[in-house]
Amino acid sequence: MTDRQESALLLLPGLLLLAGAFLVPILQMLALSVAGPDGGWTLDHFRRFLGDGFYLAVLARTVRLSLVITAICLAVGFPMAYIMARARPRPRVWLIVLVILPLMTSVVVRTFGWMVLLSRSGLVSGLLRDFGLAPRNFALMYTETAIVIGMVQVLLPFMALSILGVILRIDPRIEEAARTMGCSFLRALAAVVLPLSLPGIVAGSLLVFTLSASSFVTPNLLGGPRVQVLAASVWRAVTQTLDWPFAAAQAVILFAGVLAILVPYIRIAGRGHG
Amino acid sequence: MVRAVPPALRVAAVVFVALTAVFLVGPLVVVVGVSLSESQFIAFPPAGLSLRWYDRVLSSEAFLAAGWLSLRLALLVTLSATLVGGAAAIAIHRRRLPGGEVLGALFLSPLVLPTIIYAIGMLMLWSALFGPVSLAALWIGHTVIAAPYVVRTTLAVLADSDPFAEEAARTMGAGRLRRLWLVVLPQCLPGLGAGAFFAFNLSFDEAVLSLFLRRPGLTTLPVQIYGQLEFSPDPSVAAVSSLMIAVTVGLIVVIDRIVGVQKVAST
Amino acid sequence: MRNTVLLSVSAAAALAAAAASAQTITINSFGGRYEEAHRKCVIAPFEAATGAKVQIVTAYSADAFAQLRAQAAAPQFDVIHFSGGQEILGAKEGLLAPIDAASLANAADLVEVARPNLAGGQGPAYSIVALGLVYNSQAIPAPPTAWADLARPEYAGNLVLTDMSNTYGLQGFLMLNQVLGGDMTNIQPGLDAVKTMLDGGAVVVSTSPEIMQEFAQNEAWVAPYSSDYAFTLREAGLPVVFARGAEGTPAVFITANLVANRPNAELALKFIDREISPEAQVCFAGEMRYAPTNLKAELTGAVAEDTPYGAEALGSLLRFDPTVIEANRAAWVEAWNRTIAR
Numbered sequence: 085m086t087d088r089q090e091s092a093l094l095l096l097p098g099l100l101l102l103a104g105a106f107l108v109p110i111l112q113m114l115a116l117s118v119a120g121p122d123g124g125w126t127l128d129h130f131r132r133f134l135g136d137g138f139y140l141a142v143l144a145r146t147v148r149l150s151l152v153i154t155a156i157c158l159a160v161g162f163p164m165a166y167i168m169a170r171a172r173p174r175p176r177v178w179l180i181v182l183v184i185l186p187l188m189t190s191v192v193v194r195t196f197g198w199m200v201l202l203s204r205s206g207l208v209s210g211l212l213r214d215f216g217l218a219p220r221n222f223a224l225m226y227t228e229t230a231i232v233i234g235m236v237q238v239l240l241p242f243m244a245l246s247i248l249g250v251i252l253r254i255d256p257r258i259e260e261a262a263r264t265m266g267c268s269f270l271r272a273l274a275a276v277v278l279p280l281s282l283p284g285i286v287a288g289s290l291l292v293f294t295l296s297a298s299s300f301v302t303p304n305l306l307g308g309p310r311v312q313v314l315a316a317s318v319w320r321a322v323t324q325t326l327d328w329p330f331a332a333a334q335a336v337i338l339f340a341g342v343l344a345i346l347v348p349y350i351r352i353a354g355r356g357h358g
Numbered sequence: 359m360v361r362a363v364p365p366a367l368r369v370a371a372v373v374f375v376a377l378t379a380v381f382l383v384g385p386l387v388v389v390v391g392v393s394l395s396e397s398q399f400i401a402f403p404p405a406g407l408s409l410r411w412y413d414r415v416l417s418s419e420a421f422l423a424a425g426w427l428s429l430r431l432a433l434l435v436t437l438s439a440t441l442v443g444g445a446a447a448i449a450i451h452r453r454r455l456p457g458g459e460v461l462g463a464l465f466l467s468p469l470v471l472p473t474i475i476y477a478i479g480m481l482m483l484w485s486a487l488f489g490p491v492s493l494a495a496l497w498i499g500h501t502v503i504a505a506p507y508v509v510r511t512t513l514a515v516l517a518d519s520d521p522f523a524e525e526a527a528r529t530m531g532a533g534r535l536r537r538l539w540l541v542v543l544p545q546c547l548p549g550l551g552a553g554a555f556f557a558f559n560l561s562f563d564e565a566v567l568s569l570f571l572r573r574p575g576l577t578t579l580p581v582q583i584y585g586q587l588e589f590s591p592d593p594s595v596a597a598v599s600s601l602m603i604a605v606t607v608g609l610i611v612v613i614d615r616i617v618g619v620q621k622v623a624s625t
Numbered sequence: 626m627r628n629t630v631l632l633s634v635s636a637a638a639a640l641a642a643a644a645a646s647a648q649t650i651t652i653n654s655f656g657g658r659y660e661e662a663h664r665k666c667v668i669a670p671f672e673a674a675t676g677a678k679v680q681i682v683t684a685y686s687a688d689a690f691a692q693l694r695a696q697a698a699a700p701q702f703d704v705i706h707f708s709g710g711q712e713i714l715g716a717k718e719g720l721l722a723p724i725d726a727a728s729l730a731n732a733a734d735l736v737e738v739a740r741p742n743l744a745g746g747q748g749p750a751y752s753i754v755a756l757g758l759v760y761n762s763q764a765i766p767a768p769p770t771a772w773a774d775l776a777r778p779e780y781a782g783n784l785v786l787t788d789m790s791n792t793y794g795l796q797g798f799l800m801l802n803q804v805l806g807g808d809m810t811n812i813q814p815g816l817d818a819v820k821t822m823l824d825g826g827a828v829v830v831s832t833s834p835e836i837m838q839e840f841a842q843n844e845a846w847v848a849p850y851s852s853d854y855a856f857t858l859r860e861a862g863l864p865v866v867f868a869r870g871a872e873g874t875p876a877v878f879i880t881a882n883l884v885a886n887r888p889n890a891e892l893a894l895k896f897i898d899r900e901i902s903p904e905a906q907v908c909f910a911g912e913m914r915y916a917p918t919n920l921k922a923e924l925t926g927a928v929a930e931d932t933p934y935g936a937e938a939l940g941s942l943l944r945f946d947p948t949v950i951e952a953n954r955a956a957w958v959e960a961w962n963r964t965i966a967r
Binding site (some may be wrong): 090112163179182188189201240250254270280284294295300301315326332335339350 | 448555599
Binding site (some may be wrong): 138139174196199201203204205221223225226227304305308309310311312320322323324325326327328 | 955959965
């Protein structure tokens with residue numbers, strides 16, 4: 085057996101699964117996006133989306149929110165991962181438990197927790213009003229901010245754990261060496277740990293970005309019907325207006341939009357690392 | 359001589375962790391609070407204290423059956439997704455195959471599309487090929503959306519592994535299986551562990567595929583919760599979640615007593 | 626000779642009986658309290674009477690329809706229930722089977738509008754949900770009496786609207802539109818009013834639990850919504866009152882439909898027949914305050930006060946033409962989305 089055969093053998097189950105159980109059903113579904121009414125094919129569904137300011141705004145909001153969510157997850161997740169990695173094992177365990185706890189609750193119920201906190205008479209909105217930071221009758225609920233808050237809580241574990249896995253493998257002595265040679269703590273962090281943890285940052289950002297772009301439940305409940313994201317719009321087309329071809333077209337556009345951002349990102353990140 | 363971490367930064371770290379903790383745990387406190395409420399509403403702070411919603415859930419056959427099904431399904435999915443995704447990640451990492459980058463992107467694609475599109479497509483295909491849906495359909499569907507997590511986390515860990523370790527083992531005469539088992543697998547372990555954890559959670563909390571791929575007797579816990587909400591939106595759904603939190607934390611404590619979590623966490 | 630014939634006939638009869646007792650049908654129900662009522666009023670008596678087994682999938686109309694359509698190759702439901710008018714599209718796409726009115730013993734007793742197109746595949750309505758003004762009797766300064774009251778500026782900050790993706794939301798909107806001078810060809814007056822309400826601080830929700838949340842926690846005063854949910858809220862202990870608007874009461878029909886290409890049509894029809902029987906409907910009215918569609922159903926006491934029944938009361942209910950709704954739904958939803966988008 086050659087090396088190439090061995091790799092192919094390892095890849096085979098995954099490829100079979102992906103081809104048979106994902107690509108076939110999904111392509112059959114996405115093919116609807118170009119299906120014309122009389123059996124021919126058409127680009128009308130795409131034209132309808134791309135020629136409509138409302139849908140374009142939904143797309144723009146989806147991308148914008150996903151970027152913001154990813155950036156916040158990174159800004160919180162990296163220091164969190166670093167603290168976890170350098171903590172003693174026992175506190176580390178409890179930090180890990182803390183970070184993954186939100187994943188343990190059903191998404192619907194957890195989102196209800198946020199709804200209670202962010203609604204008009206909820207704790208958070210109330211505090212903001214008490215401190216004079218928000219007008220009377222103000223509620224965080226049903227705003228883009230609510231979506232960001234809810235999504236960061238769910239997606240932070242993906243970022244923190246992805247980075248943690250990599251930082252744990254960085255030899256602490258490299259960091260020490262940098263400090264011995266006169267680097268301040270923060271400089272050592274920026275010059276040694278950050279570049280070395282790049283694979284974890286890339287993996288985490290990829291997960292967080294794609295998941296926030298395609299999530300439905302949390303954005304739909306916290307944003308409400310007035311602040312729609314693309315995945316919610318797809319859901320509506322499938323179950324409410326029952327326009328499956330248009331739902332498929334929106335899914336294709338979401339897919340293309342996410343790829344258009346991810347591919348250059350992977351390229352740049354890969355180059356920077358390699 | 360290495361200077362110690364500046365005290366100001368230590369304080370900042372503690373404050374940072376505390377704030378993050380409040381942010382992460384806040385809604386969970388609300389959920390637990392709601393579950394203890396005397397009243398019928400999902401409201402916080404709870405009005406009166408009572409365990410009646412726990413009683414309701416634990417004596418409900420529908421909830422117990424759904425919980426049991428979700429648990430079995432999540433374990434199956436963890437196993438299959440870790441095996442399939444881990445193997446694929448190793449193969450992609452070695453870059454001996456053409457189009458490695460494309461493959462990596464391909465394995466991420468199930469995460470990019472809204473699950474409902476996949477759920478409908480899967481249901482159409484399964485109905486046309488096999489007729490009624492079954493646990494197998496759910497298992498396969500969940501594996502498809504869980505495997506990408508394992509691929510990603512494993513690839514991330516492998517990216518930093520020593521590429522020459524396997525070469526060294528080969529030089530010393532280790533066979534393919536031995537190299538995989540003794541060199542590559544230990545290198546992947548943190549990634550596989552994180553991936554398996556995500557896979558379990560994803561499957562346990564997945565509501566969209568489970569919503570459409572269902573038939574009588576095949577109702578998972580999230581779907582049961584969702585079905586309960588429309589006409590009886592009472593704190594029993596919060597009680598289910600609180601039980602899930604308690605079980606998880608309890609499990610971690612037990613593992614800690616038996617094996618010592620430090621070992622698990624420091625791999 | 627005769628003996629053997631007799632024997633084989635009785636053996637066949639025994640076999641048929643055994644087969645019948647082992648028969649099962651699969652239906653969808655709507656979960657929670659609704660499902661409990663469904664069990665009590667229809668399913669349990671049906672199982673007792675026929676010896677058949679009824680399997681339930683908890684699925685709301687929209688999800689159930691998506692499942693039905695995707696499973697067209699091998700449907701799993703025998704009887705499927707819809708509250709959002711999905712039966713029209715289902716019948717058009719051939720997913721639902723035509724029903725011969727003669728095969729339902731109770732069909733003749735149904736009010737006319739509850740069986741608009743049995744032969745075309747649209748199943749009969751077995752419950753009617755009345756839409757009106759749901760308000761918090763303790764918090765609201767002056768209770769609303771008419772649909773037009775919803776536009777009162779002093780309500781706006783405590784008004785809860787429901788998204789058009791929800792059947793009740795759609796029907797309530799059409800009613801508002803109508804009292805403000807619009808009709809089924811022009812929904813602009815309704816949209817303009819909604820815009821003003823939103824600017825005044827009204828919120829839009831899309832699910833029933835959110836409505837409960839608004840009333841229980843967020844000082845909601847009034848919401849155009851359904852009688853069954855108002856009853857659910859009241860049973861949960863909220864001071865909520867359901868009032869019919871002076872201009873009329875729109876009605877949402879819950880229908881029972883026979884799924885095409887299933888082997889158990891006969892048993893499924895018996896099930897549907899049970900749902901449109903007076904006994905089942907009286908029971909449903911008691912549990913959920915649904916109006917019966919069977920004219921022979923007699924309600925008494927508190928139930929009768931809350932629930933319209935009989936030819937005259939049902940005749941006074943408004944029904945927006947479901948075929949017109951179906952034809953315009955996509956365009957309306959888009960116009961609605963544009964109006965409410967921030």
